[in-house]
Amino acid sequence: MSHSGSWLDLADDTGFGLENLPHGIFSTADRAPRTGIAVGGWVLDLAGATGDPVHTTGTLNAFLAAGPPAWAALRAQVTDWLTDPAHRDHVQPHLVPRADVTMHLPVQVGDYVDFYSSRHHAENVGRIFRPGSAPLTPNWEHLPIGYHGRAGSLAVSGTPVVRPRGQRKAPADDLPTFGPSTRLDIEAEVGFVVGVPSTPGTPVPVGAFADHVFGVCLVNDWSARDLQAWEYVPLGPFLGKSFLTSVSPWVVPLAALEAARTDPPARGTAVLPYLDDAGLRWGLDLTLEVRLGGELVATPPFDQMYWTPAQQLAHLTVNGAAVRTGDLFASGTVSGPGRDQRGSFLELSWGGAEPFALADGTPRTFLEDGDEVAVTATAPGPGGTRISFGEVTGTVVPALEVAPPVTG
Amino acid sequence: MSHSGSWLDLADDTGFGLENLPHGIFSTADRAPRTGIAVGGWVLDLAGATGDPVHTTGTLNAFLAAGPPAWAALRAQVTDWLTDPAHRDHVQPHLVPRADVTMHLPVQVGDYVDFYSSRHHAENVGRIFRPGSAPLTPNWEHLPIGYHGRAGSLAVSGTPVVRPRGQRKAPADDLPTFGPSTRLDIEAEVGFVVGVPSTPGTPVPVGAFADHVFGVCLVNDWSARDLQAWEYVPLGPFLGKSFLTSVSPWVVPLAALEAARTDPPARGTAVLPYLDDAGLRWGLDLTLEVRLGGELVATPPFDQMYWTPAQQLAHLTVNGAAVRTGDLFASGTVSGPGRDQRGSFLELSWGGAEPFALADGTPRTFLEDGDEVAVTATAPGPGGTRISFGEVTGTVVPALEVAPPVTG
Structure with a gap:
C-alpha cells in the first residue's frame, strides 16, 4: 500500500486515502453545510478550495447532476492538489479536522x-x-x-x-x-x-x-x-x-x-x-x-x-x-x-x-x-x-x- | 343554487363557483408557471392579483406550508374580491380564460x-x-x-x-x-x-x-x-x-x-x-x-x-x-x-x-x-x-x- 503520493500525513491503513475521495455534506461552527471530501483525518472544504458555488448548496445534487466529466475533472483536480506540494498553501486553509465537523444527509433524495x-x-x-x-x-x-x-x-x-x-x-x-x-x-x-x-x-x-x-x-x-x-x-x-x-x-x-x-x-x-x-x-x-x-x-x-x-x-x-x-x-x-x-x-x-x-x-x-x-x-x-x-x-x-x- | 353573489358571469351549474376556489399552477404564453384559482371559465392569477411572491414559485408548496390561517385568509380575500363589484377593476386584469392556460403538476411531491x-x-x-x-x-x-x-x-x-x-x-x-x-x-x-x-x-x-x-x-x-x-x-x-x-x-x-x-x-x-x-x-x-x-x-x-x-x-x-x-x-x-x-x-x-x-x-x-x-x-x-x-x-x-x- 502507498499513500506516499500525498504531502498530507496519511496513515498507511487509512481507508480515506487519495484512492477514495468520498463526497459528503459537512458543517462546522463557522461553515454552513457544504460539500467536502474526506481525506485521512481531514475534510477538504470544496466550497472554499474551488470557489465553485455548486459546492455551497448543502446537498451533492447539483454537482452530481453535472455528470461523469465533471466528476472526473474534480477528482483529478483534488488528486493533483493533494499530491503536488506546490498546492499546499492553497489547500491547507480548506482542510478541517474530521473530528470537528457535523455531517449531514449527502443528497436530497427524490425516490x-x-x-x-x-x-x-x-x-x-x-x-x-x-x-x-x-x-x-x-x-x-x-x-x-x-x-x-x-x-x-x-x-x-x-x-x-x-x-x-x-x-x-x-x-x-x-x-x-x-x-x-x-x-x-x-x-x-x-x-x-x-x-x-x-x-x-x-x-x-x-x-x-x-x-x-x-x-x-x-x-x-x-x-x-x-x-x-x-x-x-x-x-x-x-x-x-x-x-x-x-x-x-x-x-x-x-x-x-x-x-x-x-x-x-x-x-x-x-x-x-x-x-x-x-x-x-x-x-x-x-x-x-x-x-x-x-x-x-x-x-x-x-x-x-x-x-x-x-x-x-x-x-x-x-x-x-x-x-x-x-x-x-x-x-x-x-x-x-x-x-x-x-x-x-x-x-x-x-x-x-x-x-x-x-x-x-x-x-x-x-x-x-x-x-x-x-x-x-x-x-x-x-x-x-x-x-x-x-x-x-x-x-x-x-x-x-x-x-x-x-x-x- | 346561487352564484348571484359574484359580479362575474358564472353559469348556474358551474362546478367552479365561489364555493369551490380550487388552487392550481398554470402558465400562459406570457405568464410563467404560477398559482391560480379556478372560477367559472377563468383562472384568477394570484401572483398578479395578490403581488405575493409565494404565488410565483411554480408550485403550491410554499403557500400550503403557510397553514390553515393563511389558507382561510386568502379564501376570504378572493371571495370578497369576486363578490364586491368595487374590486372589479383590480381583479379583472388578473382573470385569464381557462381555455388559454396550460396546467402543471400543482405540488412538488416528497412522498x-x-x-x-x-x-x-x-x-x-x-x-x-x-x-x-x-x-x-x-x-x-x-x-x-x-x-x-x-x-x-x-x-x-x-x-x-x-x-x-x-x-x-x-x-x-x-x-x-x-x-x-x-x-x-x-x-x-x-x-x-x-x-x-x-x-x-x-x-x-x-x-x-x-x-x-x-x-x-x-x-x-x-x-x-x-x-x-x-x-x-x-x-x-x-x-x-x-x-x-x-x-x-x-x-x-x-x-x-x-x-x-x-x-x-x-x-x-x-x-x-x-x-x-x-x-x-x-x-x-x-x-x-x-x-x-x-x-x-x-x-x-x-x-x-x-x-x-x-x-x-x-x-x-x-x-x-x-x-x-x-x-x-x-x-x-x-x-x-x-x-x-x-x-x-x-x-x-x-x-x-x-x-x-x-x-x-x-x-x-x-x-x-x-x-x-x-x-x-x-x-x-x-x-x-x-x-x-x-x-x-x-x-x-x-x-x-x-x-x-x-x-x-
Missing part, C-alpha cells in the same frame, strides 16, 4: 427504492416468515424484486432510532395490539446514489450504470419485524420500515471502486436480455461489518449478491420510469451463506427462536433500548490499499410517550 | 403513498388475483393498507400514457416473457395533499387531519396488471405502477367540502384507538365518473370508502414517520358495490374474463392504444351547489420502440 437482492437473505426471510412454503417466490430468480421506501424518513448516520409504535398480531393472538415494536431490527445494506437523471420513457441499459450512478454509501434500513409481518400482505412493507432509514455520510465514487469490481456469483436461471450483465463485472467486493455496542456480530459479504446494482437500475427503469438526480436505491439486506454473515438480527437469531450470544455470553435476539449499531464496510482499492465507506450508526431510544389519540 | 381503502375494490382484486383464498387478507379490517409509490412518476393530467414494457408470466407459461403490457389499466382514486408538515416522531391524531391536509385532487394510478401480478409477491407493486401516476391540476380546499362531509359506512370490526374516527365525519360524498373515449363506463361512489383520509394520515404517521409539505396520499381505487361502480377495468371486466360492452356493443377489457380515459368528480357544495374536481385524463400511446439493451 428511494429498496431491493431484495441477496439470495441468502431472501431465503432466510422466506423460511422465517413463510414456513412451509418455498423460501423463494417464483419470480425471485427472474427479476430483482424491489419496492419504494419513504424518502422523507431518510436521515444521516447518528440520528437516534426512536422505537416505533404500531399494530402487530402474533399468530396466537385473536386481535392485533398496539404498542412499541418488540422486534426492532437492522438491515445492513449498500446504497447507490444517482447523479445523472434518465429520460422518462427511456430505460437505462444495464451497461449504462456508470453513466448515471455517481457513487456508493451504506444504508441501515431499520425494520420493525412485528409491524412488518402483520401489514405486508398484499402490498408490501410500509410502517415496518418507514420510521427511519439511516445513510452513511460519505458517498464513495464509482471511480474509487475499479479494483473492487467483480463478477457476480453464477446464476442458475437465465435472465431476460435487459438484465443480461455478462462481462460487466458490476459485482462489488465490499465486506460489511455489523457491530452491536462495539462488538462485531456479522460480516456480510457484498460480493455474494445475486443481483448487481447495474441490473437493479436497468430493472427499475425498464417500464419507462425515470431516475432523478439524488435518487437512492439500496441493495436490500446483505447476507452471506454463513451464520455470522447475516445482515439482520432477524436472521442472526432466526426470527428470535435461536438467540445468538455476545462475547460475554449474553443471549440476544432483536434490538433493545440503548443498543448502538454500527455498519461499516471496506473494499479493495488500487495498489493494495483499502477503500473505507465510513459508517452508518444509530442508537435505539425508547418509544416516545404520546398522549392518547385525540378523536374530536 | 407519494397509495392506500387500498375501498372494501369493494379490495374484495374484487382478492377474488381475481387470489382465487380460492379469502378475498380480504386478515389485516384489512384492522388497518388502512398502503404502500409507497414513485413520486418521480407523478405527472399532471393530460400526460400521454406510454404503454409500459416489462416482465410478465401467465400461469400457463413456464418462463416469464418481456414486452409491452397487455393488461394496461386505470385506478380511479382521490388524492389528499399535505400542507402543514408533521414532526418526526409525533403521530398525527385522526382528529388533526384538517390541521395538515390542504385539499383534494383526483388521481389515476395507471397499472400494468400483468407486470403487477408477476412481481408483487412478497414486497408489493413496483414496476406495474411506477411508470406513470396522473394527477388532476386543481386542488379543491377542504374548506370547500364542508357540505360533502359524511359518516363513513358502518364497520363490522372495532378499530384500535388511534384509528377511532367516531363523530369525525371525514367520509366525503364525492361521485366519480370514469369515461373511456368520452363514454361513461363507471360511477364510483367515494362515500362508500371503508377507511377515511383522516384514518390514513393517522396510520401513516403512527410509527413516527413525518409528512412533508406537498406529500400526496391517495385513497386507492374507488369501487362501489355495483358493477357499474368499479374504478378499474380489471374489475369492470373481471380480470378480462367478462368483457363489458360499450354503447355500440364493442366488448372491452383492458386499455388499447389510442384509448382516452377521463376521471371526473363532483361533490355537494353549500346551498345546493356542486363542487367540481375537474378531471384527470390520459391517452394511451404505443410502447416505445427501444434499441435492444446494450450490455457492454
Whole structure:
C-alpha cells in the first residue's frame, strides 16, 4: 500500500486515502453545510478550495447532476492538489479536522427504492416468515424484486432510532395490539446514489450504470419485524420500515471502486436480455461489518449478491420510469451463506427462536433500548490499499410517550 | 343554487363557483408557471392579483406550508374580491380564460403513498388475483393498507400514457416473457395533499387531519396488471405502477367540502384507538365518473370508502414517520358495490374474463392504444351547489420502440 503520493500525513491503513475521495455534506461552527471530501483525518472544504458555488448548496445534487466529466475533472483536480506540494498553501486553509465537523444527509433524495437482492437473505426471510412454503417466490430468480421506501424518513448516520409504535398480531393472538415494536431490527445494506437523471420513457441499459450512478454509501434500513409481518400482505412493507432509514455520510465514487469490481456469483436461471450483465463485472467486493455496542456480530459479504446494482437500475427503469438526480436505491439486506454473515438480527437469531450470544455470553435476539449499531464496510482499492465507506450508526431510544389519540 | 353573489358571469351549474376556489399552477404564453384559482371559465392569477411572491414559485408548496390561517385568509380575500363589484377593476386584469392556460403538476411531491381503502375494490382484486383464498387478507379490517409509490412518476393530467414494457408470466407459461403490457389499466382514486408538515416522531391524531391536509385532487394510478401480478409477491407493486401516476391540476380546499362531509359506512370490526374516527365525519360524498373515449363506463361512489383520509394520515404517521409539505396520499381505487361502480377495468371486466360492452356493443377489457380515459368528480357544495374536481385524463400511446439493451 502507498499513500506516499500525498504531502498530507496519511496513515498507511487509512481507508480515506487519495484512492477514495468520498463526497459528503459537512458543517462546522463557522461553515454552513457544504460539500467536502474526506481525506485521512481531514475534510477538504470544496466550497472554499474551488470557489465553485455548486459546492455551497448543502446537498451533492447539483454537482452530481453535472455528470461523469465533471466528476472526473474534480477528482483529478483534488488528486493533483493533494499530491503536488506546490498546492499546499492553497489547500491547507480548506482542510478541517474530521473530528470537528457535523455531517449531514449527502443528497436530497427524490425516490428511494429498496431491493431484495441477496439470495441468502431472501431465503432466510422466506423460511422465517413463510414456513412451509418455498423460501423463494417464483419470480425471485427472474427479476430483482424491489419496492419504494419513504424518502422523507431518510436521515444521516447518528440520528437516534426512536422505537416505533404500531399494530402487530402474533399468530396466537385473536386481535392485533398496539404498542412499541418488540422486534426492532437492522438491515445492513449498500446504497447507490444517482447523479445523472434518465429520460422518462427511456430505460437505462444495464451497461449504462456508470453513466448515471455517481457513487456508493451504506444504508441501515431499520425494520420493525412485528409491524412488518402483520401489514405486508398484499402490498408490501410500509410502517415496518418507514420510521427511519439511516445513510452513511460519505458517498464513495464509482471511480474509487475499479479494483473492487467483480463478477457476480453464477446464476442458475437465465435472465431476460435487459438484465443480461455478462462481462460487466458490476459485482462489488465490499465486506460489511455489523457491530452491536462495539462488538462485531456479522460480516456480510457484498460480493455474494445475486443481483448487481447495474441490473437493479436497468430493472427499475425498464417500464419507462425515470431516475432523478439524488435518487437512492439500496441493495436490500446483505447476507452471506454463513451464520455470522447475516445482515439482520432477524436472521442472526432466526426470527428470535435461536438467540445468538455476545462475547460475554449474553443471549440476544432483536434490538433493545440503548443498543448502538454500527455498519461499516471496506473494499479493495488500487495498489493494495483499502477503500473505507465510513459508517452508518444509530442508537435505539425508547418509544416516545404520546398522549392518547385525540378523536374530536 | 346561487352564484348571484359574484359580479362575474358564472353559469348556474358551474362546478367552479365561489364555493369551490380550487388552487392550481398554470402558465400562459406570457405568464410563467404560477398559482391560480379556478372560477367559472377563468383562472384568477394570484401572483398578479395578490403581488405575493409565494404565488410565483411554480408550485403550491410554499403557500400550503403557510397553514390553515393563511389558507382561510386568502379564501376570504378572493371571495370578497369576486363578490364586491368595487374590486372589479383590480381583479379583472388578473382573470385569464381557462381555455388559454396550460396546467402543471400543482405540488412538488416528497412522498407519494397509495392506500387500498375501498372494501369493494379490495374484495374484487382478492377474488381475481387470489382465487380460492379469502378475498380480504386478515389485516384489512384492522388497518388502512398502503404502500409507497414513485413520486418521480407523478405527472399532471393530460400526460400521454406510454404503454409500459416489462416482465410478465401467465400461469400457463413456464418462463416469464418481456414486452409491452397487455393488461394496461386505470385506478380511479382521490388524492389528499399535505400542507402543514408533521414532526418526526409525533403521530398525527385522526382528529388533526384538517390541521395538515390542504385539499383534494383526483388521481389515476395507471397499472400494468400483468407486470403487477408477476412481481408483487412478497414486497408489493413496483414496476406495474411506477411508470406513470396522473394527477388532476386543481386542488379543491377542504374548506370547500364542508357540505360533502359524511359518516363513513358502518364497520363490522372495532378499530384500535388511534384509528377511532367516531363523530369525525371525514367520509366525503364525492361521485366519480370514469369515461373511456368520452363514454361513461363507471360511477364510483367515494362515500362508500371503508377507511377515511383522516384514518390514513393517522396510520401513516403512527410509527413516527413525518409528512412533508406537498406529500400526496391517495385513497386507492374507488369501487362501489355495483358493477357499474368499479374504478378499474380489471374489475369492470373481471380480470378480462367478462368483457363489458360499450354503447355500440364493442366488448372491452383492458386499455388499447389510442384509448382516452377521463376521471371526473363532483361533490355537494353549500346551498345546493356542486363542487367540481375537474378531471384527470390520459391517452394511451404505443410502447416505445427501444434499441435492444446494450450490455457492454
